[in-house]
Amino acid sequence: MPQNRPPVTLLTDFDDFYVSAMRGAVSSVTDAPVHDIFHRVPPQDVRAGAFILRNVAPYYPDGTVHCVVVDPGVGTERRSLVVEAGDQFLVGPDNGVLVPVARELAGKDEPRYYDAPYDEPESHTFHGRDVFAPQAGRVAEEGIGAIAGERVEPVTLNIDAPNFDATDDGYVAHADVVYIDRFGNSVTNLSGEDVLRVTEYGATLEVDGHTLPFERTYASVAEGEPLALIGSHGNLELAAREARGADALDLSAGDEVVVSVEVSKDTKEN
Amino acid sequence: MPQNRPPVTLLTDFDDFYVSAMRGAVSSVTDAPVHDIFHRVPPQDVRAGAFILRNVAPYYPDGTVHCVVVDPGVGTERRSLVVEAGDQFLVGPDNGVLVPVARELAGKDEPRYYDAPYDEPESHTFHGRDVFAPQAGRVAEEGIGAIAGERVEPVTLNIDAPNFDATDDGYVAHADVVYIDRFGNSVTNLSGEDVLRVTEYGATLEVDGHTLPFERTYASVAEGEPLALIGSHGNLELAAREARGADALDLSAGDEVVVSVEVSKDTKEN
Amino acid sequence: MPQNRPPVTLLTDFDDFYVSAMRGAVSSVTDAPVHDIFHRVPPQDVRAGAFILRNVAPYYPDGTVHCVVVDPGVGTERRSLVVEAGDQFLVGPDNGVLVPVARELAGKDEPRYYDAPYDEPESHTFHGRDVFAPQAGRVAEEGIGAIAGERVEPVTLNIDAPNFDATDDGYVAHADVVYIDRFGNSVTNLSGEDVLRVTEYGATLEVDGHTLPFERTYASVAEGEPLALIGSHGNLELAAREARGADALDLSAGDEVVVSVEVSKDTKEN
Numbered sequence: 001m002p003q004n005r006p007p008v009t010l011l012t013d014f015d016d017f018y019v020s021a022m023r024g025a026v027s028s029v030t031d032a033p034v035h036d037i038f039h040r041v042p043p044q045d046v047r048a049g050a051f052i053l054r055n056v057a058p059y060y061p062d063g064t065v066h067c068v069v070v071d072p073g074v075g076t077e078r079r080s081l082v083v084e085a086g087d088q089f090l091v092g093p094d095n096g097v098l099v100p101v102a103r104e105l106a107g108k109d110e111p112r113y114y115d116a117p118y119d120e121p122e123s124h125t126f127h128g129r130d131v132f133a134p135q136a137g138r139v140a141e142e143g144i145g146a147i148a149g150e151r152v153e154p155v156t157l158n159i160d161a162p163n164f165d166a167t168d169d170g171y172v173a174h175a176d177v178v179y180i181d182r183f184g185n186s187v188t189n190l191s192g193e194d195v196l197r198v199t200e201y202g203a204t205l206e207v208d209g210h211t212l213p214f215e216r217t218y219a220s221v222a223e224g225e226p227l228a229l230i231g232s233h234g235n236l237e238l239a240a241r242e243a244r245g246a247d248a249l250d251l252s253a254g255d256e257v258v259v260s261v262e263v264s265k266d267t268k269e270n
Numbered sequence: 271m272p273q274n275r276p277p278v279t280l281l282t283d284f285d286d287f288y289v290s291a292m293r294g295a296v297s298s299v300t301d302a303p304v305h306d307i308f309h310r311v312p313p314q315d316v317r318a319g320a321f322i323l324r325n326v327a328p329y330y331p332d333g334t335v336h337c338v339v340v341d342p343g344v345g346t347e348r349r350s351l352v353v354e355a356g357d358q359f360l361v362g363p364d365n366g367v368l369v370p371v372a373r374e375l376a377g378k379d380e381p382r383y384y385d386a387p388y389d390e391p392e393s394h395t396f397h398g399r400d401v402f403a404p405q406a407g408r409v410a411e412e413g414i415g416a417i418a419g420e421r422v423e424p425v426t427l428n429i430d431a432p433n434f435d436a437t438d439d440g441y442v443a444h445a446d447v448v449y450i451d452r453f454g455n456s457v458t459n460l461s462g463e464d465v466l467r468v469t470e471y472g473a474t475l476e477v478d479g480h481t482l483p484f485e486r487t488y489a490s491v492a493e494g495e496p497l498a499l500i501g502s503h504g505n506l507e508l509a510a511r512e513a514r515g516a517d518a519l520d521l522s523a524g525d526e527v528v529v530s531v532e533v534s535k536d537t538k539e540n
Numbered sequence: 541m542p543q544n545r546p547p548v549t550l551l552t553d554f555d556d557f558y559v560s561a562m563r564g565a566v567s568s569v570t571d572a573p574v575h576d577i578f579h580r581v582p583p584q585d586v587r588a589g590a591f592i593l594r595n596v597a598p599y600y601p602d603g604t605v606h607c608v609v610v611d612p613g614v615g616t617e618r619r620s621l622v623v624e625a626g627d628q629f630l631v632g633p634d635n636g637v638l639v640p641v642a643r644e645l646a647g648k649d650e651p652r653y654y655d656a657p658y659d660e661p662e663s664h665t666f667h668g669r670d671v672f673a674p675q676a677g678r679v680a681e682e683g684i685g686a687i688a689g690e691r692v693e694p695v696t697l698n699i700d701a702p703n704f705d706a707t708d709d710g711y712v713a714h715a716d717v718v719y720i721d722r723f724g725n726s727v728t729n730l731s732g733e734d735v736l737r738v739t740e741y742g743a744t745l746e747v748d749g750h751t752l753p754f755e756r757t758y759a760s761v762a763e764g765e766p767l768a769l770i771g772s773h774g775n776l777e778l779a780a781r782e783a784r785g786a787d788a789l790d791l792s793a794g795d796e797v798v799v800s801v802e803v804s805k806d807t808k809e810n
Contacts, residue, residue, distance in 0.1 A: 274571055277563075305564075305567070305574065306563075307557065307560040308556075308557035310556075310557075322557045326557065326558075326560045326564055327564070328564075329561045329564035330568065331564070331567055334564075334567075451556045451558070452554075452555045453556075453583065486615065487616075489613075489615050499665070502663040502665050502669065512584065
């Protein structure tokens with residue numbers, strides 16, 4: 001099953017016809033197929049963009065070039081970066097949005113970040129079309145050398161919550177809601193692995209005063225009931241079966257949530 | 271005009287970035303182009319998903335592989351199916367969603383349904399990415415034999431209204447609204463052919479107490495006026511010219527509607 | 541970087557699953573990749589459709605075939621057109637929607653418009669699927685000769701505002717809002733070049749009683765503040781930094797706006 005033409009993907013917060021000019025700009029320099037990752041990233045939400053790409057990029061084939069435009073700094077002096085991470089490539093602004101996915105794809109290796117110099121384009125407001133899309137197309141067609149300048153240190157970004165802290169009767173973590181999906185599932189930045197280190201399926205979690213069953217699947221609770229589970233993205237998710245967990249728990253994107261786990265031997269003290 | 275690379279298509283109720291992980295998973299096993307059918311199927315509405323795919327699949331070329339994920343049973347024991355229907359292929363959960371399109375594509379033949387066994391994947395909540403998309407990609411790349419197990423009987427699903435019944439002064443049918451589109455057109459599950467068997471263009475229909483002209487095109491009535499017509503999907507549609515028929519007629523998806531036709535010789539009794 | 545397979549693109553006001561039948565119809569006649577331009581053109585807004593395609597088509601490679609379906613006249617006698625413009629091709633209804641992009645692509649040459657005759661299809665309401673998509677696919681696969689009939693004069697459409705008029709103390713132009721994007725930016729039909737002929741960056745514009753700074757980028761004003769700038773589309777845009785300019789200025793699509801520029805020597809008269 002040879003992959004002769006890995007795709008160029010696009011991830012933006014444009015959610016409008018502007019994206020199609022990027023598709024055209026890519027297809028003007030390469031026959032590689034153009035895939036949409038997502039274009040409804042909340043406007044200028046660099047952390048949500050970083051979270052989304054880190055989640056989906058690992059499912060793409062070697063050689064894929066991901067072009068990311070969540071770019072509050074458009075029109076300023078911020079750099080364009082091209083990154084080699086694992087066997088995939090990333091192109092986008094130097095604002096941290098590429099860092100979490102680069103680390104994920106590189107695994108035990110270090111991702112390599114390069115400056116990708118460009119001439120100030122015709123538009124001061126649409127570097128997606130005039131800078132990043134053509135750069136991504138050239139990487140797909142000619143390789144990273146076509147646009148990579150000197151190796152640089154990127155603006156960094158950490159999107160993950162710190163681990164749980166031990167308390168008198170269990171553990172507590174301070175997490176954020178990084179994304180609320182169309183089902184109203186509230187995705188936190190707390191790694192599911194971290195949660196499983198301090199508790200197990202079938203236990204309950206305290207989340208901002210709500211007591212939630214921690215289950216494997218939505219189907220484990222009655223219709224409309226809230227629950228906590230590890231979503232397909234690998235993070236703790238606060239949801240409700242066939243209902244909007246964000247509404248049931250009164251959560252918005254960006255909210256901090258305090259997640260507590262009691263350790264069973266201490267529950268009598270409650 | 272040889273079709274060397276018929277597409278793999280995706281139809282889901284995800285309407286979020288999750289879909290892009292499925293695009294990646296497909297393109298990790300095949301160079302076939304990935305097409306979106308639609309991702310805004312009302313959540314877990316198996317019947318709407320079945321209706322949509324039956325409508326659009328006939329316009330796809332031989333060899334197309336349609337991957338459908340409208341799957342309220344995710345995380346339970348329900349099977350994955352792969353189906354050979356006419357010269358196209360279908361992959362998805364065994365909940366009936368593939369049955370109407372399979373019958374449509376197979377025509378006079380019987381569609382062939384096979385179990386498509388899978389190992390329980392890393393995520394209990396995202397079989398679209400971890401089970402169905404890779405399976406669809408393999409069918410495109412290697413043929414149905416790559417994933418087909420034993421031949422099985424599927425969970426069945428009928429999405430069509432029963433035919434009209436004769437009444438004292440005409441005909442009556444009990445139909446459902448299967449889908450309301452973005453224009454507010456209310457698509458029923460009543461076949462346009464059935465309607466044309468009992469009446470003709472230019473006549474009027476009684477629909478839930480509203481008297482609607484039955485016309486060939488929207489342009490046959492004044493702006494804002496409601497009408498009944500046979501939509502491009504071949505079913506009876508309750509619409510309004512340049513307005514939302516669903517609002518004008520107070521209809522929601524899933525509503526039952528009673529459609530009556532008077533036979534002209536009896537109209538004097540009215 | 542040879543472009544062996546320039547894409548077939550789709551631009552419609554369907555915003556629903558219907559579009560996928562067009563993707564299937566195209567891929568049934570050609571292996572050319574299918575790209576989406578945009579499907580959320582405001583319903584039947586021929587001018588917005590024309591504006592959008594004129595903006596993005598120049599970024600597509602030679603040989604691209606753009607298929608446009610914004611078609612209030614579906615079901616009537618209006619023609620289908622195929623157009624040769626520059627090195628790209630256009631297919632769609634003869635209602636003016638293809639004219640601005642054709643002129644843009646043709647540059648100093650004249651675009652060539654041909655009748656593209658068709659047999660009345662199975663559906664009276666979905667020429668996108670039954671007429672235009674198959675025609676576009678055939679142009680991609682066989683060339684324009686496959687569907688072009690006699691050369692014709694198209695229904696014409698001008699989407700641009702007239703130039704500024706001189707007044708006692710400066711210049712005034714009467715423009716329209718042709719599109720409001722998802723960020724609430726109000727795109728006018730006033731060419732940025734025209735604005736730069738009568739004023740310069742850093743000046744202020746009077747727009748419907750609001751005094752707006754005319755700047756190069758959003759970042760030039762404080763968060764929430766309105767401004768005027770030349771958008772990536774090349775037209776004057778009324779916006780606000782990280783806020784909805786359309787709301788701040790109370791603008792809707794289709795609104796006329798009066799844009800005035802004072803010439804500095806006269807400002808004392810104010």
